[in-house]
Amino acid sequence: MTKNMSGRYFGRCIQDIMRFMPLLFWGKLFTSIAEGILKVWHPLLIAEIFQLAPELNDVNIRIFKRKIIFLCICIGFPSVCTLLLRAVGLYGECRKETFYGSKMYEFARKMRLEALEDKTVLDGFRKADAAYSQHLAGSRMLSYLLIDVEAALLCISTFFVVGSFSVWLLPGAVLGVVPHLLIEYISERRRNKVYRGQSAKRRRLAYLWRLFCTKEPVKEMRTMGFQEFLKKKWVRTNVDVVQEMEELELKAVRLSALGVLVRNCCYVANVAIALVLMLQGELAAGQFAACLMAFGLLQDQLFMLSSFVTAFLQSYHHVEEYYDFFQAETEDEGGEPCHSMEENHARPAKGETGIKLRNVHFRYPGAEQDTLNGVDLDIRKGEHIVIVGVNGSGKTTLSKVLTGAYRAASGEIRYDGQNISKIRKKELYRDISLVSQDFVHYNFSFRENICISDFEHMRDEGRIRKVTDVVGMQELIQSIGGLDVQLGREFGGCELSGGEWQKVAIARGLFRDSELIVLDEPTSALDPLVEYEVLTGFLNLIQGRTSVVISHRVGICRHADKVVVMKEGKVVECGSHEELKSAGGEYARIWGEQAKWY
Ligand code: ADP
Numbered sequence: 388m389t390k391n392m393s394g395r396y397f398g399r400c401i402q403d404i405m406r407f408m409p410l411l412f413w414g415k416l417f418t419s420i421a422e423g424i425l426k427v428w429h430p431l432l433i434a435e436i437f438q439l440a441p442e443l444n445d446v447n448i449r450i451f452k453r454k455i456i457f458l459c460i461c462i463g464f465p466s467v468c469t470l471l472l473r474a475v476g477l478y479g480e481c482r483k484e485t486f487y488g489s490k491m492y493e494f495a496r497k498m499r500l501e502a503l504e505d506k507t508v509l510d511g512f513r514k515a516d517a518a519y520s521q522h523l524a525g526s527r528m529l530s531y532l533l534i535d536v537e538a539a540l541l542c543i544s545t546f547f548v549v550g551s552f553s554v555w556l557l558p559g560a561v562l563g564v565v566p567h568l569l570i571e572y573i574s575e576r577r578r579n580k581v582y583r584g585q586s587a588k589r590r591r592l593a594y595l596w597r598l599f600c601t602k603e604p605v606k607e608m609r610t611m612g613f614q615e616f617l618k619k620k621w622v623r624t625n626v627d628v629v630q631e632m633e634e635l636e637l638k639a640v641r642l643s644a645l646g647v648l649v650r651n652c653c654y655v656a657n658v659a660i661a662l663v664l665m666l667q668g669e670l671a672a673g674q675f676a677a678c679l680m681a682f683g684l685l686q687d688q689l690f691m692l693s694s695f696v697t698a699f700l701q702s703y704h705h706v707e708e709y710y711d712f713f714q715a716e717t718e719d720e721g722g723e724p725c726h727s728m729e730e731n732h733a734r735p736a737k738g739e740t741g742i743k744l745r746n747v748h749f750r751y752p753g754a755e756q757d758t759l760n761g762v763d764l765d766i767r768k769g770e771h772i773v774i775v776g777v778n779g780s781g782k783t784t785l786s787k788v789l790t791g792a793y794r795a796a797s798g799e800i801r802y803d804g805q806n807i808s809k810i811r812k813k814e815l816y817r818d819i820s821l822v823s824q825d826f827v828h829y830n831f832s833f834r835e836n837i838c839i840s841d842f843e844h845m846r847d848e849g850r851i852r853k854v855t856d857v858v859g860m861q862e863l864i865q866s867i868g869g870l871d872v873q874l875g876r877e878f879g880g881c882e883l884s885g886g887e888w889q890k891v892a893i894a895r896g897l898f899r900d901s902e903l904i905v906l907d908e909p910t911s912a913l914d915p916l917v918e919y920e921v922l923t924g925f926l927n928l929i930q931g932r933t934s935v936v937i938s939h940r941v942g943i944c945r946h947a948d949k950v951v952v953m954k955e956g957k958v959v960e961c962g963s964h965e966e967l968k969s970a971g972g973e974y975a976r977i978w979g980e981q982a983k984w985y
Contacts (some may be wrong), residue, residue: 396710397703400525407486412529414472419533422465423540427548430677430684432458437673483526487519487709497717501793505752508715510590515712518705528706531699538692545685552670552678555660560682563653564689567646571693574639575700581635582704588628595621650689657682718812740803741933742766742789742903747798749788758784760956761798766949768803771926771934773944775977776953782937783824785953786905789935790819820904822896824911828888830875833864836891840899854897857924858890859917886912893921897928904929907937915942922946941978950974 404412432454439451495512502508542564549556598604598617608614658679665675742765749759758781766772774782787793789800791807800807807815820840829836837854838845851870855861863883864870873880874891883891889912896904906925910918922943926934936943944950944964952960952967952974960967960974967974 396707399710400528400706403486403490404483404525404529407482408475408526411472411475414468414475415529415533416536418465418468418472419537420540421468423537424544425461425465426541426684427544427681428461429458430680431548432461433680434671434673434677437676438671483523487523487525491515491519491709491712494713494715494717499716499718499794500787501752502716508752510586511708511712511715513590513593514708518709525706525709528699528702531695531702534695535692535699538688538695541688542685542692545681545688548681549657549678549685552674552681553660553664555664556657556678559653559657559660560685563650563657563685564692567650567689567693568696570642570646571697572700574642575697577635578632578639579700579704581631585628585631588624592621592624592628595624650686654682654686741768741770743799743801744789745799745801747788747800748796749784749793750796751784757796758956759788759795762788762956762958764789764951764958764961766933766935769931769933770948771929771946772936772949772951773947774935774937774951774953775939775941775944775974777977778939780953781956782953783907784956786821786823786907786935786937790821790903790905791815792821818902820896820899820901822892822904822906822909824908826889826892826895828875828883830873830877830880832871832873833867833891834870836874837870837894837898840895844898850898853928854894857897857928858894858921859924860887860890860894863887884912886914886917889913890921893925897925901932903933903935905935905937908939909936910938910940918942941974941981944974944978952977 401412436451436454436458439447439454443451498508503512546557546560549560595617598608599621608617661670661675661678661682664670665672670678744762744764747759747762748757750757760781762781762785774785776782784793788795791800791810791812794808802810802815829839831839834845834851835842837851838847844850852861855864867881874883876882889909893906893909896906896909909925910921913921918940919942922936923946926946936947938944941950947964950960950962950964950967951958952972954973960970960972962970968978969975
């Protein structure tokens with residue numbers, strides 16, 4: 388949705404600035420006001436000094452000296468303040484980086500995970516990131532704002548100075564300023580509107596550009612020969628965006644030229660009026676010189692004001708983008724403690740242990756229909772279940788909803804009789820280990836890649852050995868030089884194959900000593916022999932813990948306590964391998980299809 392600019396985040400932004408650098412804020416504000424007021428005395432004092440200089444005597448020499456000292460203060464004081472503030476600013480620089488970054492990080496870690504599937508939220512994330520990393524969110528806006536305050540104060544006080552010489556000079560002074568500023572403001576608003584309207588196109592541009600700069604897509608586009616196709620796509624989108632901006636800038640330049648013409652005409656008219664007034668004897672020579680200085684000052688400040696008003700408005704867009712991000716939905720951090728983790732809590736009734744799903748529905752943000760269509764499922768404590776089903780049947784989605792990562796739209800999920808939506812998220816996650824298909828290759832050491840899931844036990848060599856044994860990585864660890872070797876090419880480390888990375892991810896999931904472990908397509912990159920060894924080792928190691936393995940290969944089902952078959956977002960069959968095979972339904976069909984290959 389294209390939003391127009393409004394001042395809704397201005398107060399919040401200033402409040403935040405006050406939190407991390409109050410001294411700098413007040414200091415800058417004070418200096419801007421002082422400069423805005425003191426600078427205007429220059430022409431007045433110079434006019435008076437000019438008048439006094441030819442007729443100095445014992446009486447007025449004191450006044451003359453006072454004027455000179457005042458002029459020095461007017462020039463020197465703001466400069467000293469600015470120097471002091473620059474020193475304070477150096478300290479503020481580090482604090483603002485940390486402040487804005489931490490604020491984003493703290494919020495992002497509370498965001499609802501299913502919200503990350505929403506393109507608007509992702510777009511907001513990208514914009515907020517750019518607003519923080521490239522534009523420093525609110526602090527840059529504040530700098531521009533204060534320059535504007537100073538320039539505006541100077542313009543206003545210059546009006547008074549000019550008016551004090553003659554009221555005839557006022558219309559020219561006002562007319563020289565107001566239209567020009569209005570024009571700049573209108574142009575900036577138009578720019579903002581178009582820029583926001585181009586959001587989707589700019590996102591596509593950034594996406595295409597990322598493809599050109601990322602290892603895997605570069606290799607694929609070269610070997611498959613579609614780099615020209617992508618380049619054309621990128622050029623077309625780029626031309627679209629640039630053309631629209633060019634048309635806008637052309638209009639802005641035309642309007643701006645009109646503003647400059649009016650401003651310069653007013654300037655010339657005012658100089659002519661001042662000259663006439665001097666010739667008529669209404670202005671002294673010193674006052675005429677002061678008038679010219681004031682007009683010059685007005686022109687300079689006007690130039691400052693118009694460019695910095697534009698800069699302020701532009702930086703304010705980024706402020707909006709930064710604060711818009713904080714509108715995304717977050718997880719409720721409250722809730723009940725997880726009963727299974729409370730030492731003194733009464734054990735759940737017999738029929739209540741384990742995980743129960745009743746009529747669970749889930750729909751992705753922006754999707755037109757439910758991906759989970761009323762799932763019913765019982766998982767007993769310590770049970771090993773395998774979920775199978777064709778692509779798109781909802782297995783991965785079920786794993787996310789089952790673990791509370793995504794919130795079900797309706798229905799009920801109970802852990803030991805306790806409604807999952809009421810359990811404190813932090814405690815719930817502590818009891819779950821989820822290895823998803825799109826696991827991350829961390830460019831950290833081997834040890835960190837495994838132990839990150841329970842980092843307090845980073846040095847528990849026995850535990851590391853157990854899990855690396857299960858996934859058969861001992862030899863590999865020794866051959867690359869031990870657990871503390873850096874992995875991944877990004878920082879010059881050792882690169883692993885797809886299957887090896889997958890083993891690392893399984894080891895990471897196993898290392899976390901959780902009650903429930905969920906593996907989504909954990910062995911898709913392993914060859915069948917290794918897959919068999921890894922999965923049987925996995926089942927042995929987690930005796931007593933509950934496991935859910937999602938797989939499109941049905942071979943592993945023989946080792947499971949229960950097989951769950953998903954179809955079109957529903958559980959259509961549930962039972963042991965033998966039961967389902969002889970039932971002749973969906974499972975038997977998939978089994979038969981896959982058996983043809985072996
Ligand atoms: P499976 O794991 O069985 O292959 P998934 O749970 O990954 O199936 O996906 C089930 C269906 O959910 C997909 O066919 C797709 O239509 C939909 N889906 C998956 N992810 C998203 C998403 N991020 N946004 C919208 N729809 C999605």
